[in-house]
Amino acid sequence: MRAFIVLGHRVPLTPDFALNDLPGSAGRLDVLCRCVTAAFCLSHGIRHDVCVYLVLQNQIVIRLDGSRLKRLNPDERSTAALLQKALKAHMEHPDREIESTPGIFVAPGTLRDVLDALASPHPGPGVETRSIYVLHERGAPIRQFELSSEVAFLLSDHLDFHPEEELLLSGFTRLNLGPLSLHADHCITITHNELDLRSHSTGLFATQTRLP
Amino acid sequence: MRAFIVLGHRVPLTPDFALNDLPGSAGRLDVLCRCVTAAFCLSHGIRHDVCVYLVLQNQIVIRLDGSRLKRLNPDERSTAALLQKALKAHMEHPDREIESTPGIFVAPGTLRDVLDALASPHPGPGVETRSIYVLHERGAPIRQFELSSEVAFLLSDHLDFHPEEELLLSGFTRLNLGPLSLHADHCITITHNELDLRSHSTGLFATQTRLP
Numbered sequence: 001m002r003a004f005i006v007l008g009h010r011v012p013l014t015p016d017f018a019l020n021d022l023p024g025s026a027g028r029l030d031v032l033c034r035c036v037t038a039a040f041c042l043s044h045g046i047r048h049d050v051c052v053y054l055v056l057q058n059q060i061v062i063r064l065d066g067s068r069l070k071r072l073n074p075d076e077r078s079t080a081a082l083l084q085k086a087l088k089a090h091m092e093h094p095d096r097e098i099e100s101t102p103g104i105f106v107a108p109g110t111l112r113d114v115l116d117a118l119a120s121p122h123p124g125p126g127v128e129t130r131s132i133y134v135l136h137e138r139g140a141p142i143r144q145f146e147l148s149s150e151v152a153f154l155l156s157d158h159l160d161f162h163p164e165e166e167l168l169l170s171g172f173t174r175l176n177l178g179p180l181s182l183h184a185d186h187c188i189t190i191t192h193n194e195l196d197l198r199s200h201s202t203g204l205f206a207t208q209t210r211l212p
Numbered sequence: 213m214r215a216f217i218v219l220g221h222r223v224p225l226t227p228d229f230a231l232n233d234l235p236g237s238a239g240r241l242d243v244l245c246r247c248v249t250a251a252f253c254l255s256h257g258i259r260h261d262v263c264v265y266l267v268l269q270n271q272i273v274i275r276l277d278g279s280r281l282k283r284l285n286p287d288e289r290s291t292a293a294l295l296q297k298a299l300k301a302h303m304e305h306p307d308r309e310i311e312s313t314p315g316i317f318v319a320p321g322t323l324r325d326v327l328d329a330l331a332s333p334h335p336g337p338g339v340e341t342r343s344i345y346v347l348h349e350r351g352a353p354i355r356q357f358e359l360s361s362e363v364a365f366l367l368s369d370h371l372d373f374h375p376e377e378e379l380l381l382s383g384f385t386r387l388n389l390g391p392l393s394l395h396a397d398h399c400i401t402i403t404h405n406e407l408d409l410r411s412h413s414t415g416l417f418a419t420q421t422r423l424p
Contacts, residue, residue, distance in 0.1 A: 020232065023287050030287040034246075043370070043393040074395060075235045075242040076288045143409075158255070178405050179412035181255040183286060189398045190405045193390050197355075200391035 002195060003130065003152035004188055005053045005114055006035045009159045013060055015087040019077050026080065031157045033079040034185035038192070040066055041074045047192075053114045054083070058165075061109035062086050069103030112168060118152045132172050135187045139174030142194055149199070153191055155184045214407060215342065215364035216400055217265045217326055218247045221371045225272055227299040231289050238292065243369045245291040246397035250404070252278055253286045259404075265326045266295070273321035274298050281315030324380060330364045344384050347399045351386030354406055361411070365403055367396045 010027030022030035032054050039052045050066040062083060064072075071082065082101055089100035090107075097107035118130050132152045154169065161169065177190045222239030234242035244266050251264045262278040274295060276284075283294065294313055301312035302319075309319035330342050344364045366381065373381065389402045 020289065022289070023285065034249075034286075037246075037395075038398065041395060043395055045393070073235065074246075077232065077234070178408045180408050181257070182401075182405075183249075183253060183255055186250065186401045186405075189394075189401045193394075193398075193402045196390045196392050 001049050001051060001130075001150060002047075002192070003051045003053065003118060004035065004039050004191075005055060005111070005118075005132075005152060005154040006032055006184060007058075007111065007154075007156045007161070007165065008032050008054055008056045009157055009162070011054075011056045011157075013057055013087065014091060015084045017084070019080050019084070022076060022080055028158050029080050029083065030076050031184055032083070033076040034183070035155070035188055036064060036072070036079050036083075037074045037076075038185040038188040040064070040069060040072055046072065055109070055111050055114060058110050059108065060087070060090060061107055061114055063105040063107075065103045065105065067103070071101055072103075111165060115168070134169050134172050134174045135177065135191065136174040137176060137181050139176035142175045142177055142191065145173075145175055147195065147198070151195075153188075155187055157184055213261050213263060213342075213362060214259075214404070215263045215265065215330060216247065216251050216403075217267060217323070217330075217344075217364060217366040218244055218396055219270075219323065219366075219368045219373070219377065220244050220266055220268045221369055221374070223266075223268045223369075225269055225299065226303060227296045229296070231292050231296070234288060234292050240370050241292050241295065242288050243396055244295070245288040246395070247367070247400055248276060248284070248291050248295075249286045249288075250397040250400040252276070252281060252284055258284065267321070267323050267326060270322045271320065272299070272302060273319055273326055275317040275319075277315045277317065279315070283313055284315075323377060327380070346381050346384050346386045347389065347403065348386040349388060349393050351388035354387045354389055354403065357385075357387055359407065359410070363407075365400075367399055369396055 011029050011032060012027055017026040022033065036052055039050050040047050046066060046069060048066045052064040054062040056062065072079065082104055086100040086104050086106040089098040094108065097105050099105050115132065118132055130150045130152050131148055132154060134154045177187055223241050223244060224239055229238040234245065248264055251262050252259050258278060258281060260278045264276040266274040268274065284291065294316055298312040298316050298318040301310040306320065309317050311317050327344065330344055342362045342364050343360055344366060347365050347367045389399055
């Protein structure tokens with residue numbers, strides 16, 4: 001299972017934004033939508049072995065679980081509509097986790113909560129602890145770095161990490177994808193490709209569904 | 213200069229589509245918008261050394277020239293609005309090339325026209341002829357393939373190449389990016405990254421502008 005944690009620093013915590021204005025009133029929700037597409041969407045299929053955590057203003061976590069995900073299309077607007085539904089569900093039940101549409105869960109939560117959950121050993125014997133890496137311009141080249149199959153990557157939206165986030169992330173290894181500063185969704189695409197090539201060479205294919 | 217040619221098989225030839233329905237009435241224009249973003253958009257910047265050719269139904273070519281491009285934002289809707297403007301300009305002047313907004317040119321044209329233009333030797337002494345490659349699931353691994361800096365890549369939208377396109381492309385080398393079948397924009401992102409890493413290692417950086 002691959003996980004991607006994306007920080008949305010300005011995405012609203014309530015669903016009262018226009019789907020016609022994702023870069024504006026929706027606080028660059030377009031960035032997060034493209035991240036979701038990059039994380040899950042294959043040509044005519046969905047990656048089942050992926051989980052995405054969208055951390056909104058360090059207060060709400062929307063978790064998308066590829067093993068249960070349905071109704072996801074690759075365009076920004078329809079993805080934004082699913083995330084808006086999640087925020088609506090959260091308004092109605094702000095104290096607990098809700099599955100707003102299949103595979104999309106929303107709950108109160110912070111970056112620290114997500115990191116704690118991912119870093120904990122999985123239940124059951126023989127299951128690895130997940131390694132967490134920060135994708136960052138100043139990091140070790142990913143192509144020269146050994147990665148396990150249980151791995152999580154953390155990225156920021158269009159804004160740099162806040163000082164308190166930097167502090168929280170200071171213990172994690174930073175990985176770099178190339179010489180230029182890229183959009184978060186492009187980083188996810190490149191990371192997937194790197195891992196796909198490695199899985200392929202070792203015979204461990206990513207699972208996917210073929211859609212009609 | 214890197215070029216990307218993307219075939220839009222169902223994108224309308226007139227601007228009468230809704231920006232709220234890019235995957236539907238706009239014939240999957242969302243795919244082409246994401247390709248434009250992947251080709252040009254860096255984090256807080258634009259790649260100047262890129263040219264994109266969108267071939268619509270093998271009848272209209274919209275050319276985006278990174279050296280002149282302005283007003284491009286990374287979200288699908290605003291990119292679709294620029295392409296809609298190009299189609300409006302084409303309706304008014306259907307017989308010649310028009311620059312509808314800075315760096316976006318629209319003209320009647322076919323895939324063969326684009327291939328002929330790109331394969332011709334550039335004017336002036338010492339300028340290389342551009343090599344053209346088809347990005348395809350069944351191709352040689354790009355990481356093991358030597359590429360010049362004057363290079364063009366051809367991709368299809370969500371549909372496979374038509375038989376007449378296959379015939380036209382049969383003479384070009386096919387390059388593969390990985391073991392899974394990917395969206396066109398994800399292919400552009402991975403290709404850029406591969407070339408960025410090579411340029412970096414040889415000291416030839418891609419040019420970019422830093423935006424405010």
